[in-house]
Amino acid sequence: DAGVIQSPRHEVTEMGQEVTLRCKPISGHDYLFWYRQTMMRGLELLIYFNNNVPIDDSGMPEDRFSAKMPNASFSTLKIQPSEPRDSAVYFCASSFRRINEKLFFGSGTQLSVL
Amino acid sequence: GENVEQHPSTLSVQEGDSAVIKCTYSDSASNYFPWYKQELGKRPQLIIDIRSNVGEKKDQRIAVTLNKTAKHFSLHITETQPEDSAVYFCAASTGTASKLTFGTGTRLQVTL
Numbered sequence: 001d002a003g004v005i006q007s008p009r010h011e012v013t014e015m016g017q018e019v020t021l022r023c024k025p026i027s028g029h030d031y032l033f034w035y036r037q038t039m040m041r042g043l044e045l046l047i048y049f050n051n052n053v054p055i056d057d058s059g060m061p062e063d064r065f066s067a068k069m070p071n072a073s074f075s076t077l078k079i080q081p082s083e084p085r086d087s088a089v090y091f092c093a094s095s096f097r098r099i100n101e102k103l104f105f106g107s108g109t110q111l112s113v114l
Numbered sequence: 115g116e117n118v119e120q121h122p123s124t125l126s127v128q129e130g131d132s133a134v135i136k137c138t139y140s141d142s143a144s145n146y147f148p149w150y151k152q153e154l155g156k157r158p159q160l161i162i163d164i165r166s167n168v169g170e171k172k173d174q175r176i177a178v179t180l181n182k183t184a185k186h187f188s189l190h191i192t193e194t195q196p197e198d199s200a201v202y203f204c205a206a207s208t209g210t211a212s213k214l215t216f217g218t219g220t221r222l223q224v225t226l
Contacts, residue, residue: 033213042218043158043203056213091157100146100207100214105157 006092006106014114018080021109023092024073033103034067034077035091043091049075082113116141118206120217127194128225135220137204138186144206147187148214149178152201161202162189194224 005024013019025032034046047057049069057067064083069075079086089110093103117140127133137147148163164171164178164187171178175194180187187206191198201221205214 043216045213045216048213100148100209100212102148102160102163103150103158103214105159107157 004092004094004104004106006090006109008109009107010110010112012112012114013082015083016081017113018078019082019086019111019113021077021090021092021111023075023077023106025075025092025094026096026104027073029094029096029104031095031098031101032069032075033093033095034075035093035105037089037091037108046077079111082111084113087111087113116144116206116208116212116215118204118215118217120204120220122220123218124221124223126223126225129194129196131194133191133194133198133222133224135189135202135204135222136186137188137206137217138184139206139215140185141206141208142182142185143208144185145209146207146214147178147180148205149176149189150203150205150216152203152219154200158203191222194222196224196226198222199224 007022033048036044046059047067052069067077089108091108092106095101095103120137145166150158151161152158162173162178164180175192177190201219203219204217207214
């Protein structure tokens with residue numbers, strides 16, 4: 001398996017634009033997580049899914065952020081409109097059977113909002 | 115909810131010395147404590163974990179200890195090498211249905 005695949009690796013956009021981050025979890029994993037990493041706040045959990053169903057989105061900063069998982073092999077995190085303070089590295093991760101089992105992280109998307 | 119504090123935020127050691135990173139947690143029901151290593155520009159990867167029914171776990175040069183009474187756990191790296199330089203994150207969760215809460219990370223620098 002190629003592991004968790006994220007795209008794009010880097011995204012530079014202007015304030016107000018829509019940004020869509022993509023993730024393909026490891027096949028057979030039941031859980032998918034979206035994390036945001038910044039120097040100030042470390043790794044923050046934004047939202048997670050279990051069997052494609054969103055379970056906890058309490059970490060989503062505000063209504064500008066939304067996430068979907070239309071099937072077991074694909075998830076998106078969308079920011080609309082984007083703001084400079086959204087600049088961060090966004091990681092997708094998946095785990096096999098339990099929420100707190102070993103997390104496999106993707107390579108991350110470095111987002112810069114100018 | 116769970117709160118995990120991690121210290122120090124930065125740590126510099128000479129090659130061959132030991133390094134210790136400490137974390138405290140707030141929820142006494144927490145029972146799973148993993149450690150992740152993130153090399154510069156790379157993704158976090160699990161390096162070791164411990165569950166609350168065990169006080170210590172070792173894997174070659176790394177070990178994790180858990181003190182449930184004091185609600186803290188630590189990562190110990192012996193005979194440090196330059197490739198140990200990275201950011202290390204501790205985390206805690208309260209059960210099989212509970213999400214992980216991460217500490218803020220420790221940047222370890224191993225100098226020659």
